[in-house]
Amino acid sequence: MPYANPIDKKIYDMGYGEKNKKRLQESRKKYYQRDETKQRRKINYKKYKDKWTKQAIEGYGGECLFCGEDRPEALLFHHVNGNGTEHRGKIGNGYSFFKWIVENNFPDEIILLCGTCHLILHRAEGDDD
Numbered sequence: 550m551p552y553a554n555p556i557d558k559k560i561y562d563m564g565y566g567e568k569n570k571k572r573l574q575e576s577r578k579k580y581y582q583r584d585e586t587k588q589r590r591k592i593n594y595k596k597y598k599d600k601w602t603k604q605a606i607e608g609y610g611g612e613c614l615f616c617g618e619d620r621p622e623a624l625l626f627h628h629v630n631g632n633g634t635e636h637r638g639k640i641g642n643g644y645s646f647f648k649w650i651v652e653n654n655f656p657d658e659i660i661l662l663c664g665t666c667h668l669i670l671h672r673a674e675g676d677d678d
């Protein structure tokens with residue numbers, strides 16, 4: 550295992566991690582259960598998600614393809630060939646979907662719609678939901 554920090558290597562070589570495995574696991578667990586940690590992780594996640602969402606929306610012109618609605622809260626990404634659920638299952642939910650859109654250079658199979666136009670489109674296609 551390569552170490553950037555020689556102290557980490559020394560600790561590892563001394564078997565510190567192995568000897569104190571349980572204690573380390575517990576302190577790590579405690580750390581992640583702290584309210585400050587949870588709060589900070591939540592904020593960081595939101596920042597990260599917002600960054601990718603914004604880029605993804607801007608990449609598709611920043612407005613609904615059909616009606617021009619441009620309030621970000623009203624916009625969503627629609628899979629033209631209707632495989633949205635399967636696709637999200639593959640690449641994950643949350644920011645990873647928006648990141649995927651940006652990294653794949655805004656693929657044509659995705660379009661940006663507002664909630665109303667999205668619903669109208671689905672009803673026109675004969676979906677009940």
Ligand SMILES: [Zn+2]
Pocket residue numbers: 613614615616617618662663664665666667
């Ligand atoms: Zn619309």
